[in-house]
Amino acid sequence: MNFTYQALPMRVVFRLGAIAALPEEADLLGLRRLLVLSTPGHEGRAATVADLLGERTAGVHTYAVMHVPVEVARRAVEVARSASADGCVAVGGGSTIGLGKAIALELSLPIIAVPTTYAGSEMTPVWGVTEEGAKRTGRDHKVLPRSVVYDPELTLSLPVALSAASGMNAIAHAVEALYAPDASPIVSLMAEEGVRAFAAALPAIADAPRDPAVRAAALYGAWLCGAALGATTMSLHHKLCHVLGGALNLPHAETHAVLLPHVLAYNADAAPQAMTALRKALGADDPALALYALSGQLGTPTSLAELGVGEEDLERVVEQALSASYTNPREVTPEGLRALLQGALHGQPPVSI
Numbered sequence: 001m002n003f004t005y006q007a008l009p010m011r012v013v014f015r016l017g018a019i020a021a022l023p024e025e026a027d028l029l030g031l032r033r034l035l036v037l038s039t040p041g042h043e044g045r046a047a048t049v050a051d052l053l054g055e056r057t058a059g060v061h062t063y064a065v066m067h068v069p070v071e072v073a074r075r076a077v078e079v080a081r082s083a084s085a086d087g088c089v090a091v092g093g094g095s096t097i098g099l100g101k102a103i104a105l106e107l108s109l110p111i112i113a114v115p116t117t118y119a120g121s122e123m124t125p126v127w128g129v130t131e132e133g134a135k136r137t138g139r140d141h142k143v144l145p146r147s148v149v150y151d152p153e154l155t156l157s158l159p160v161a162l163s164a165a166s167g168m169n170a171i172a173h174a175v176e177a178l179y180a181p182d183a184s185p186i187v188s189l190m191a192e193e194g195v196r197a198f199a200a201a202l203p204a205i206a207d208a209p210r211d212p213a214v215r216a217a218a219l220y221g222a223w224l225c226g227a228a229l230g231a232t233t234m235s236l237h238h239k240l241c242h243v244l245g246g247a248l249n250l251p252h253a254e255t256h257a258v259l260l261p262h263v264l265a266y267n268a269d270a271a272p273q274a275m276t277a278l279r280k281a282l283g284a285d286d287p288a289l290a291l292y293a294l295s296g297q298l299g300t301p302t303s304l305a306e307l308g309v310g311e312e313d314l315e316r317v318v319e320q321a322l323s324a325s326y327t328n329p330r331e332v333t334p335e336g337l338r339a340l341l342q343g344a345l346h347g348q349p350p351v352s353i
């Protein structure tokens with residue numbers, strides 16, 4: 001067994017009502033002037049956080065946008081600067097935490113993340129900014145949140161459809177962590193357990209979306225899958241989602257949900273250890289088919305066509321995906337990629353090509 005494992009320095013507080021711990025988290029980090037971030041439409045939640053933080057609140061900025069457009073990032077940096085903020089509290093999904101990271105990248109301000117979806121950005125040192133239809137990403141430890149407050153209560157309002165897609169997004173992190181070139185035993189344990197948690201929690205959420213216990217089970221999965229994402233290098237699946245998101249402005253979580261079974265089927269024969277772990281986690285002989293069936297059961301989109309992708313878009317995606325170098329357990333060929341995308345476009349059951 002050969003591996004290198006680098007633990008990421010961060011603190012995690014996980015409990016129902018954990019949001020009440022925010023003042024203590026701020027004090028532990030010595031932060032006195034926090035900028036509270038959220039997406040539009042969640043001003044009420046941002047105000048609650050600002051009230052909780054009291055005199056530690058330097059401002060509230062509720063303009064986070066998916067994929068962090070560069071002008072949105074610049075404006076937020078200006079707001080943080082003019083408020084003399086010494087840190088940010090990002091309360092929301094990956095878009096809000098992404099905006100916090102864009103500020104941290106520029107101003108080196110520590111982030112306290114309060115995730116309200118299952119995207120997992122809170123556990124990673126990965127930032128991303130979109131400019132002229134292309135998303136630039138990078139790794140920098142100064143954007144890794146210093147403290148993560150997981151409060152299942154904040155996820156009760158996440159619509160069932162979005163919960164399901166966001167859960168599939170998280171499962172995708174775990175799947176690619178299991179066959180990553182820098183996989184390690186502890187991360188693989190977390191990834192397998194994360195998939196197991198979601199496989200049980202997502203159907204339970206569809207039945208009882210306001211049950212805090214099932215929401216806690218899903219958020220536990222999000223933590224595990226996010227940690228697996230933060231610790232490893234992602235492969236073809238994340239590359240394709242990245243290309244599709246940047247080139248066609250597709251919804252992030254739904255794109256992950258559609259592509260995951262197809263990429264897994266493509267990689268299956270080249271990733272036997274990952275497949276063994278996924279068989280155990282999903283309790284199924286064919287993990288790709290099981291994930292496709294789970295998507296169908298949850299009602300998340302199963303075809304790229306449902307997301308607005310047309311036949312004419314595929315060649316651009318193939319070109320962009322092949323032009324960058326990235327790791328993958330199986331060689332990515334133009335024919336293989338075309339066949340994979342055709343299957344995903346039409347929502348066919350995943351097959352090993």
Ligand code: NAD
Nearest residue numbers: 039067093094095116117119121124126154155157158252
């Ligand atoms: P999001 O943050 O855009 O949230 C989706 C929608 O759900 C938004 O309208 C938001 O306001 C709403 N929402 C969020 N939480 C809610 C709740 N509890 N109740 C009701 N509505 C709620 O989407 P996302 O899928 O969480 O994040 C996607 C973004 O995160 C993408 O830009 C992606 O690239 C990025 N991301 C980055 C990383 C990383 O490591 N850097 C990891 C995962 C995702």
